[in-house]
Amino acid sequence: MPELPEVETVARSIAPLIGRKILSAEFRCPRVLRGSDPDTMAAGIEGRKIAAICRYGKFLLVSLGGGGYLVIHLGMTGRLLLGGSPGKHTHAILTLDRGLLLYDDPRQFGCFQYSAEFPERVARLGPEPLEISAEEFAAGLSRRRSTRIKALLLNQRFLRGMGNIYADEALFRAGIHPLAIASRIRGDRARRLHQAIGAVLREAIEAGGSSISDYVDAEGRKGFFQLSHRVYQRTGQPCLNCGTPIRRILVAQRSSHFCPKCQKR
Protein backbone atom coordinates (compact mmCIF):
# COMPACT_ATOMS: atom_id res chain seq x y z
CA MET A 1 0.00 0.00 0.00
CA PRO A 2 2.75 2.36 0.58
CA GLU A 3 2.55 5.26 -1.84
CA LEU A 4 3.96 8.71 -1.22
CA PRO A 5 1.69 9.68 1.72
CA GLU A 6 2.23 6.38 3.51
CA VAL A 7 6.00 6.48 3.02
CA GLU A 8 6.05 10.09 4.20
CA THR A 9 4.12 9.04 7.31
CA VAL A 10 6.60 6.23 7.96
CA ALA A 11 9.53 8.62 7.42
CA ARG A 12 8.11 10.99 10.01
CA SER A 13 7.43 8.21 12.47
CA ILE A 14 11.03 6.95 12.33
CA ALA A 15 12.52 10.46 12.52
CA PRO A 16 13.31 9.94 16.24
CA LEU A 17 16.00 7.47 15.12
CA ILE A 18 18.17 10.29 13.79
CA GLY A 19 21.32 10.40 15.89
CA ARG A 20 20.97 6.79 17.03
CA LYS A 21 23.70 4.23 16.40
CA ILE A 22 23.15 0.86 14.75
CA LEU A 23 24.72 -1.64 17.14
CA SER A 24 23.91 -4.74 15.13
CA ALA A 25 21.89 -5.79 12.12
CA GLU A 26 20.38 -9.12 11.19
CA PHE A 27 19.02 -9.90 7.74
CA ARG A 28 16.97 -13.05 7.52
CA CYS A 29 15.81 -13.00 3.94
CA PRO A 30 18.32 -12.55 1.11
CA ARG A 31 15.48 -11.92 -1.32
CA VAL A 32 14.77 -8.47 0.06
CA LEU A 33 18.44 -7.44 -0.11
CA ARG A 34 19.98 -5.80 -3.15
CA GLY A 35 23.58 -6.04 -4.17
CA SER A 36 24.91 -7.81 -1.09
CA ASP A 37 24.45 -10.91 1.00
CA PRO A 38 23.10 -10.66 4.56
CA ASP A 39 26.50 -10.73 6.28
CA THR A 40 28.14 -8.13 4.06
CA MET A 41 25.10 -5.93 4.41
CA ALA A 42 25.14 -6.20 8.21
CA ALA A 43 28.88 -5.60 8.41
CA GLY A 44 28.49 -2.52 6.23
CA ILE A 45 26.05 -0.77 8.50
CA GLU A 46 26.95 -1.97 11.99
CA GLY A 47 28.50 0.68 14.18
CA ARG A 48 27.21 3.48 11.95
CA LYS A 49 25.13 6.41 13.11
CA ILE A 50 21.83 7.41 11.49
CA ALA A 51 22.56 10.91 10.25
CA ALA A 52 19.38 11.72 8.35
CA ILE A 53 16.19 10.17 7.02
CA CYS A 54 14.63 11.42 3.79
CA ARG A 55 11.85 10.29 1.50
CA TYR A 56 12.28 10.35 -2.28
CA GLY A 57 9.04 9.32 -3.92
CA LYS A 58 8.29 5.93 -2.37
CA PHE A 59 11.88 5.38 -1.26
CA LEU A 60 13.30 5.99 2.18
CA LEU A 61 16.91 7.07 2.27
CA VAL A 62 18.75 6.68 5.55
CA SER A 63 22.05 8.58 5.46
CA LEU A 64 24.73 7.00 7.59
CA GLY A 65 27.46 8.79 9.47
CA GLY A 66 30.73 8.57 7.55
CA GLY A 67 28.90 8.35 4.23
CA GLY A 68 26.69 5.86 2.48
CA TYR A 69 23.00 5.19 2.48
CA LEU A 70 20.53 2.59 3.51
CA VAL A 71 17.92 2.54 0.74
CA ILE A 72 14.53 1.13 1.72
CA HIS A 73 11.50 0.48 -0.48
CA LEU A 74 8.39 -0.97 1.16
CA GLY A 75 7.02 -2.62 -1.99
CA MET A 76 3.41 -3.67 -1.53
CA THR A 77 3.37 -4.88 2.04
CA GLY A 78 6.54 -3.65 3.70
CA ARG A 79 6.44 -2.16 7.19
CA LEU A 80 9.02 -0.55 9.39
CA LEU A 81 8.28 -0.91 13.07
CA LEU A 82 9.88 0.72 16.07
CA GLY A 83 10.18 -2.02 18.64
CA GLY A 84 7.92 -5.05 18.95
CA SER A 85 8.96 -8.65 18.44
CA PRO A 86 10.10 -10.33 15.23
CA GLY A 87 7.47 -12.45 13.49
CA LYS A 88 7.14 -14.83 10.58
CA HIS A 89 7.65 -12.05 8.02
CA THR A 90 10.36 -10.08 9.77
CA HIS A 91 13.30 -9.87 7.37
CA ALA A 92 15.52 -7.29 9.04
CA ILE A 93 16.24 -6.49 12.66
CA LEU A 94 18.30 -3.42 13.49
CA THR A 95 19.35 -3.10 17.10
CA LEU A 96 20.06 0.51 17.97
CA ASP A 97 21.73 2.04 20.97
CA ARG A 98 18.22 2.88 22.00
CA GLY A 99 15.44 0.66 20.68
CA LEU A 100 14.85 -1.65 17.77
CA LEU A 101 13.83 -1.22 14.14
CA LEU A 102 12.09 -4.15 12.43
CA TYR A 103 11.34 -4.62 8.76
CA ASP A 104 8.31 -6.82 8.01
CA ASP A 105 7.18 -7.70 4.51
CA PRO A 106 4.93 -10.71 3.87
CA ARG A 107 5.10 -10.50 0.07
CA GLN A 108 8.79 -9.64 -0.05
CA PHE A 109 8.38 -7.10 -2.84
CA GLY A 110 10.16 -4.44 -0.85
CA CYS A 111 13.90 -4.16 -0.49
CA PHE A 112 16.86 -3.11 1.61
CA GLN A 113 20.02 -1.93 -0.08
CA TYR A 114 23.27 -0.38 1.03
CA SER A 115 24.77 2.16 -1.32
CA ALA A 116 28.05 3.99 -0.85
CA GLU A 117 27.00 6.69 -3.32
CA PHE A 118 23.68 8.43 -3.82
CA PRO A 119 21.72 5.46 -5.24
CA GLU A 120 21.11 5.30 -8.97
CA ARG A 121 17.59 3.95 -8.43
CA VAL A 122 16.70 7.13 -6.60
CA ALA A 123 18.67 9.47 -8.85
CA ARG A 124 16.70 8.44 -11.91
CA LEU A 125 13.30 9.22 -10.39
CA GLY A 126 11.19 12.09 -11.70
CA PRO A 127 10.36 15.22 -9.70
CA GLU A 128 8.40 15.26 -6.44
CA PRO A 129 4.70 15.77 -7.18
CA LEU A 130 4.48 18.19 -4.25
CA GLU A 131 7.31 20.33 -5.58
CA ILE A 132 6.79 20.46 -9.33
CA SER A 133 5.24 23.70 -10.63
CA ALA A 134 2.06 23.71 -12.71
CA GLU A 135 4.09 24.91 -15.71
CA GLU A 136 6.70 22.15 -15.49
CA PHE A 137 3.94 19.58 -15.00
CA ALA A 138 2.04 20.78 -18.06
CA ALA A 139 5.26 20.79 -20.09
CA GLY A 140 5.91 17.20 -19.00
CA LEU A 141 2.47 16.13 -20.18
CA SER A 142 2.89 17.78 -23.56
CA ARG A 143 6.15 15.91 -24.20
CA ARG A 144 4.38 12.56 -24.07
CA ARG A 145 2.88 11.62 -27.38
CA SER A 146 0.50 8.79 -26.85
CA THR A 147 0.76 7.72 -23.23
CA ARG A 148 -2.45 7.33 -21.31
CA ILE A 149 -2.53 9.60 -18.32
CA LYS A 150 -3.08 6.88 -15.74
CA ALA A 151 -0.04 4.94 -16.92
CA LEU A 152 2.03 8.13 -16.93
CA LEU A 153 1.07 9.06 -13.38
CA LEU A 154 2.26 5.61 -12.26
CA ASN A 155 5.58 6.07 -14.06
CA GLN A 156 8.13 6.97 -11.37
CA ARG A 157 10.42 8.62 -13.91
CA PHE A 158 7.67 11.11 -14.73
CA LEU A 159 6.67 11.89 -11.13
CA ARG A 160 8.00 10.07 -8.08
CA GLY A 161 5.62 8.72 -5.48
CA MET A 162 2.24 8.46 -7.18
CA GLY A 163 0.68 4.99 -6.93
CA ASN A 164 -2.58 3.40 -7.91
CA ILE A 165 -4.76 4.91 -5.19
CA TYR A 166 -3.70 8.52 -5.52
CA ALA A 167 -3.55 8.44 -9.32
CA ASP A 168 -7.22 7.36 -9.40
CA GLU A 169 -8.21 9.90 -6.76
CA ALA A 170 -6.40 12.79 -8.47
CA LEU A 171 -7.89 11.95 -11.88
CA PHE A 172 -11.37 11.89 -10.37
CA ARG A 173 -10.89 15.25 -8.69
CA ALA A 174 -9.62 16.74 -11.93
CA GLY A 175 -12.47 15.19 -13.96
CA ILE A 176 -10.05 13.38 -16.29
CA HIS A 177 -10.60 9.89 -17.71
CA PRO A 178 -7.77 7.44 -16.89
CA LEU A 179 -7.40 6.58 -20.59
CA ALA A 180 -7.02 10.22 -21.65
CA ILE A 181 -3.92 10.86 -23.78
CA ALA A 182 -1.43 12.80 -21.67
CA SER A 183 -0.25 15.18 -24.38
CA ARG A 184 -3.82 16.27 -25.00
CA ILE A 185 -4.31 17.47 -21.44
CA ARG A 186 -3.47 21.15 -21.70
CA GLY A 187 -4.24 24.52 -20.19
CA ASP A 188 -6.88 24.48 -17.48
CA ARG A 189 -7.20 20.71 -17.44
CA ALA A 190 -3.46 20.32 -16.87
CA ARG A 191 -3.60 22.92 -14.12
CA ARG A 192 -6.59 21.19 -12.52
CA LEU A 193 -4.77 17.86 -12.54
CA HIS A 194 -1.63 19.41 -11.04
CA GLN A 195 -3.75 21.02 -8.35
CA ALA A 196 -5.67 17.78 -7.69
CA ILE A 197 -2.46 15.76 -7.28
CA GLY A 198 -1.13 18.25 -4.75
CA ALA A 199 -4.41 18.42 -2.85
CA VAL A 200 -4.99 14.68 -2.62
CA LEU A 201 -1.41 14.00 -1.51
CA ARG A 202 -1.41 16.75 1.09
CA GLU A 203 -4.77 15.65 2.50
CA ALA A 204 -3.60 12.03 2.61
CA ILE A 205 -0.38 12.93 4.43
CA GLU A 206 -2.46 14.94 6.88
CA ALA A 207 -4.60 11.83 7.47
CA GLY A 208 -1.58 9.59 7.99
CA GLY A 209 -2.06 7.81 4.65
CA SER A 210 -4.57 5.15 3.60
CA SER A 211 -4.86 1.88 5.50
CA ILE A 212 -6.31 -0.47 2.88
CA SER A 213 -5.61 -3.78 4.55
CA ASP A 214 -3.17 -3.47 7.36
CA TYR A 215 -0.84 -0.58 6.65
CA VAL A 216 0.48 1.10 9.79
CA ASP A 217 3.29 3.54 10.47
CA ALA A 218 6.34 2.67 12.56
CA GLU A 219 4.41 3.24 15.78
CA GLY A 220 1.62 0.91 14.65
CA ARG A 221 -0.83 3.72 13.91
CA LYS A 222 -3.29 3.35 11.05
CA GLY A 223 -3.95 6.08 8.54
CA PHE A 224 -7.51 7.08 7.82
CA PHE A 225 -7.45 8.58 4.35
CA GLN A 226 -9.19 5.46 3.02
CA LEU A 227 -12.36 6.99 4.47
CA SER A 228 -11.92 9.87 2.04
CA HIS A 229 -11.44 7.80 -1.12
CA ARG A 230 -13.95 8.94 -3.73
CA VAL A 231 -13.35 6.30 -6.39
CA TYR A 232 -10.61 3.88 -5.37
CA GLN A 233 -12.17 0.45 -4.70
CA ARG A 234 -15.66 1.92 -4.89
CA THR A 235 -16.65 -0.06 -8.01
CA GLY A 236 -20.44 -0.06 -8.44
CA GLN A 237 -21.04 2.46 -5.68
CA PRO A 238 -22.57 5.84 -6.54
CA CYS A 239 -20.28 8.69 -7.54
CA LEU A 240 -20.24 11.22 -4.72
CA ASN A 241 -20.82 14.01 -7.25
CA CYS A 242 -23.50 12.63 -9.55
CA GLY A 243 -24.64 9.21 -8.30
CA THR A 244 -23.47 7.32 -11.40
CA PRO A 245 -21.98 3.93 -10.45
CA ILE A 246 -18.18 3.99 -10.29
CA ARG A 247 -16.54 1.81 -12.93
CA ARG A 248 -13.37 -0.25 -12.86
CA ILE A 249 -11.20 -0.89 -15.90
CA LEU A 250 -7.64 -2.08 -16.43
CA VAL A 251 -5.06 0.46 -17.59
CA ALA A 252 -1.46 -0.68 -17.90
CA GLN A 253 -2.47 -3.87 -16.03
CA ARG A 254 -3.58 -1.88 -12.98
CA SER A 255 -7.17 -1.56 -11.85
CA SER A 256 -8.46 1.94 -12.41
CA HIS A 257 -11.59 3.38 -10.84
CA PHE A 258 -13.49 6.32 -12.28
CA CYS A 259 -16.89 7.92 -12.75
CA PRO A 260 -17.97 7.54 -16.40
CA LYS A 261 -20.02 10.72 -16.20
CA CYS A 262 -17.65 13.06 -14.33
CA GLN A 263 -14.56 11.75 -16.17
CA LYS A 264 -15.46 11.78 -19.85
CA ARG A 265 -12.96 10.58 -22.42
Next chain:
DNA sequence: GACGATGTTGGCAC
Protein backbone atom coordinates in the same frame (compact mmCIF):
# COMPACT_ATOMS: atom_id res chain seq x y z
C1' DG B 1 -9.88 -26.22 -3.16
C1' DA B 2 -9.48 -23.18 -7.20
C1' DC B 3 -9.27 -18.65 -8.84
C1' DG B 4 -8.56 -13.84 -8.96
C1' DA B 5 -7.35 -9.66 -6.90
C1' DT B 6 -4.06 -6.72 -3.92
C1' DG B 7 -0.62 -0.93 -2.49
C1' DT B 8 5.26 -2.31 -6.17
C1' DT B 9 9.05 -2.65 -9.46
C1' DG B 10 11.70 -4.78 -13.08
C1' DG B 11 12.65 -7.52 -17.05
C1' DC B 12 11.30 -9.21 -21.31
C1' DA B 13 9.56 -8.95 -26.19
C1' DC B 14 7.80 -6.12 -29.59
Next chain:
DNA sequence: GGTGCCAACATCGT
Protein backbone atom coordinates in the same frame (compact mmCIF):
# COMPACT_ATOMS: atom_id res chain seq x y z
C1' DG C 1 10.66 5.80 -25.54
C1' DG C 2 6.24 3.51 -25.61
C1' DT C 3 2.94 -0.95 -24.45
C1' DG C 4 1.68 -5.51 -22.91
C1' DC C 5 2.72 -9.43 -20.28
C1' DC C 6 4.83 -11.89 -16.75
C1' DA C 7 7.50 -12.41 -12.57
C1' DA C 8 8.42 -12.15 -7.60
C1' DC C 9 5.08 -13.49 -2.86
C1' DA C 10 1.47 -14.14 0.89
C1' DT C 11 -3.14 -13.41 2.07
C1' DC C 12 -7.91 -12.74 1.62
C1' DG C 13 -12.52 -12.93 -0.62
C1' DT C 14 -15.73 -15.27 -3.76
